[in-house]
Amino acid sequence: MNHPTAAAIFNKDELRTEWHDKALWYVRNKRDLSAKSVPEWEELRNLAEAIKANVLSNLDNYLIEFEENAQRNGIKVHWAKDAAEHNKIVHGILEKKSVKKLVKSKSMLTEECHLNGYLEEQGIEVVDTDLGERIVQLAKEPPSHIVMPAIHKKKEDIGTLFHEKLGTEQGASDPQYLTEAARQHLRVNFLSADASLSGVNFAIAETGGIVVCTNEGNADLGINLAPVHIASMGIEKIIPKAEHLGVFLRLLARSATGQPITSFSSHFHGPKPGSEMHIVIVDNGRTEQLGREDFRKSLNCIRCGACMNTCPVYRRSGGHSYGYTVPGPIGSILSPGKDLKKYSTLPFASTLCGSCSDVCPVKIDIHTQLYKWRQIIAKEHQLPWSKRQAMKIAGYMFAHPKLYRFAGKAGRAMLRMMPRTLVYGPWNAWGKQRDLPEPPKESFRDWYIKNRKK
Amino acid sequence: MKHSAMKVALFIPCYVDQFYPQVGIATLELLEKQGVEVHFPTDQTCCGQPMANSGCEDQGQETAKLFVENFKDYDYIVGPTGSCVLHVREHFNKIPQTEAVKKVRAKTYELCEFLTDVLKVHSFDVSFPYKVGLHLSCHGQRGMRMAQSSELVGQDFSKMRSLLAMVKDIQLIDLDRKDECCGFGGTFAVAEEAVSVKMGKDRIADHKKNGAQVLTGGDMSCLMHMEGIIKRKKEDVKVMHIAEILNGKTV
Structure with a gap:
């Protein structure tokens, strides 16, 4: 389903759309207050942008440096060129250890690779342990947001889901009660898991260690209890030095939720005694994106989700309307590189208001990239035929002043003469919920010639 | 440069020319009151943004060239729009960058920006005794930095x-x-009609909730969209372009 269709369905329940919008605006507001408490905020953004530019320009060297240091720390490093290879590597590690149950903390990369489904087909039980992730996993849905995966669900929806899946009381919707039920349910799984998998927020080249940022402590519990830890990371997660963490950790949580820092910023620099630690470094289209000059900066992304919270379109269409693992503005510049045809409506799911670019902690020029993807989509003939023809005609008309004036005059006259029912037929998308402006008899030019040109 | 010595061209966006001549008139009169001699090149059409934002930048190149041809001989080009002006500045980059193109890109101003930064206006001899809500259109706001955007930290x-x-x-x-x-x-x-209208409704509700009798802004396109919803819902808010208020129009 394309974005406008899915968004129109989402908007059928106007009160729910308003609720969704307000929930996310609340987070955006918290982010503003938090950012404004840091006077050097813009300087931090500049620094983060510069560090990322350096990383992307020297990515090959940093990756090798990271691998060497990680290996020195006793970590096993694997390289995956795509999602399939990543999933196979993870399965291979689990199979060797006869793992029956895997606990996972949040990892958008494994969502991107569709790891859960793959492992379940191989007979491995996968339990997402981030509360929001567990909710969408139980509901058999993809996450609708990269930081708040179940933000599309009201507490009543979760009450119904937990009643069905976890045996909570029917009709219960008290968040504390439901969260406690999830805690108890997850605790059992933490204790019985044979392996854990986490994402990676930052991989430090000079130390060969990784940092995982969470609020629930679930990554730490999973990693520290199970004898095997697998961390999956995209190649762009590298930062050169540990000292750079200060820049990113300050930006990440403030941008994401308005917190000064995530509750847990956990550093993993090797396996705990008697256990294994693996890092799977995944490309899956990132090198290709790196090679696209206009779009490489999208790899700056630290997955804070601020562009989703601020996007007036995302807030009023929901994450699922994008149909891609990473929704919202950032998803709309990442997805066309994966499948231009499939995601051809996403760069158009924006008014180009630019709020995403201003909110982005690593200064990705998101709205400019949306504009550029639009040009490519049109060139590759992925625009609807009618739109392409309309633009061709408009382009010709606006290049010919006499024709423009004639069309304008005739159009206005027609609008004035036509009965309302004809103007506002089903073909008039503008007029479905909006009136057209009153067409005047005189254009500005007509007036000017009459009144100023002597 | 003294105001009277400036050669200023008036740029009226196509949809303002066709549907909102009163906004063009207000802009012209407002500039004239500042002692500026204003010319309106009568062969102007559009800046090409509709095609470009739809992905069809190529279809807008001839329009852009025509724009430059119409406006290249002026010291300043001023239009009552942030959006179209931003397009001229930012997206006239695909046609050959002749001196004329470079000049036009650098010298095209949004009306309020021109009043503030070039004419340095300090007062208007007009009264408007109403509660007014100002809609900051995004292209003027974040594209041209005509106001501090709420996302950035600063003055x-x-x-x-x-x-x-x-x-x-x-x-x-x-x-x-x-x-x-x-x-x-x-x-x-129109492509994202449902979300578009919902966004418009929510903006109008914000203005109404805070007591606006008049909703104004610098881009008639945004105002046309919100006015369309206001009219359909028979809401009690009047929509006016900022040039009309500054030029002394009453409700």
């Missing part, structure tokens, strides 16, 4: 708000969301 300022504050008896209201997009977005308004 607050707003060129449009400062100009409106010079009008006598005006009561400027504050909004809950001071610079959220109205949902017009060019072809977005």
Whole structure:
């Protein structure tokens, strides 16, 4: 389903759309207050942008440096060129250890690779342990947001889901009660898991260690209890030095939720005694994106989700309307590189208001990239035929002043003469919920010639 | 440069020319009151943004060239729009960059920006005794930095708000969301009709909740979108372009 269709369905329940919008605006507001408490905020953004530019320009060297240091720390490093290879590597590690149950903390990369489904087909039980992730996993849905995966669900929806899946009381919707039920349910799984998998927020080249940022402590519990830890990371997660963490950790949580820092910023620099630690470094289209000059900066992304919270379109269409693992503005510049045809409506799911670019902690020029993807989509003939023809005609008309004036005059006259029912037929998308402006008899030019040109 | 010595061209966006001549007139009169001699090149059409924002930049190149041809001989080009002006500055980069193109890109101004930065206006001899809500259109706001955007950390300022504050008896209201997009977005308004209208409704509700009798702004396109919803819903808010208020029009 394309974005406008899915968004129109989402908007059928106007009160729910308003609720969704307000929930996310609340987070955006918290982010503003938090950012404004840091006077050097813009300087931090500049620094983060510069560090990322350096990383992307020297990515090959940093990756090798990271691998060497990680290996020195006793970590096993694997390289995956795509999602399939990543999933196979993870399965291979689990199979060797006869793992029956895997606990996972949040990892958008494994969502991107569709790891859960793959492992379940191989007979491995996968339990997402981030509360929001567990909710969408139980509901058999993809996450609708990269930081708040179940933000599309009201507490009543979760009450119904937990009643069905976890045996909570029917009709219960008290968040504390439901969260406690999830805690108890997850605790059992933490204790019985044979392996854990986490994402990676930052991989430090000079130390060969990784940092995982969470609020629930679930990554730490999973990693520290199970004898095997697998961390999956995209190649762009590298930062050169540990000292750079200060820049990113300050930006990440403030941008994401308005917190000064995530509750847990956990550093993993090797396996705990008697256990294994693996890092799977995944490309899956990132090198290709790196090679696209206009779009490489999208790899700056630290997955804070601020562009989703601020996007007036995302807030009023929901994450699922994008149909891609990473929704919202950032998803709309990442997805066309994966499948231009499939995601051809996403760069158009924006008014180009630019709020995403201003909110982005690593200064990705998101709205400019949306504009550029639009040009490519049109060139590759992925625009609807009618739109392409309309633009061709408009382009010709606006290049010919006499024709423009004639069309304008005739159009206005027609609008004035036509009965309302004809103007506002089903073909008039503008007029479905909006009136057209009153067409005047005189254009500005007509007036000017009459009144100023002597 | 003395105001009277400036050669200023008036750029009226196509849809303003066709549907909102009163906004063109207000802009012209407002500039004339500042002692500026204003010319309107009569072969102007459009800046090419509708095609470009739809992905068809190529189809807009001839339009862009025509724009340059029409406006290349002036010291300044001034239009009552942030959106079209931003297009000229930012996206006239695909046609050959002749001296004329470079000059036109550098010298095209949004009306309020021109009043503030070039003419340095300090007062308007007009009164507007109403509660007014100012809609900051995104392209002027974040594209041209005509006001501090709410996402960035820094000193607050707003060129449009400062100009409106010079009008006598005006009561400027504050909004809950001071610079959220109205949902017009060019072809977005029809391609993403549902979200577009919802965004517009929410903006209008914010203005109404905070007591606006008049909703104003610098881009008639955003105002046309919101006015369309207001008319359909028979809402009790009047929509006016900022040039009309600054030029002394009454409700």
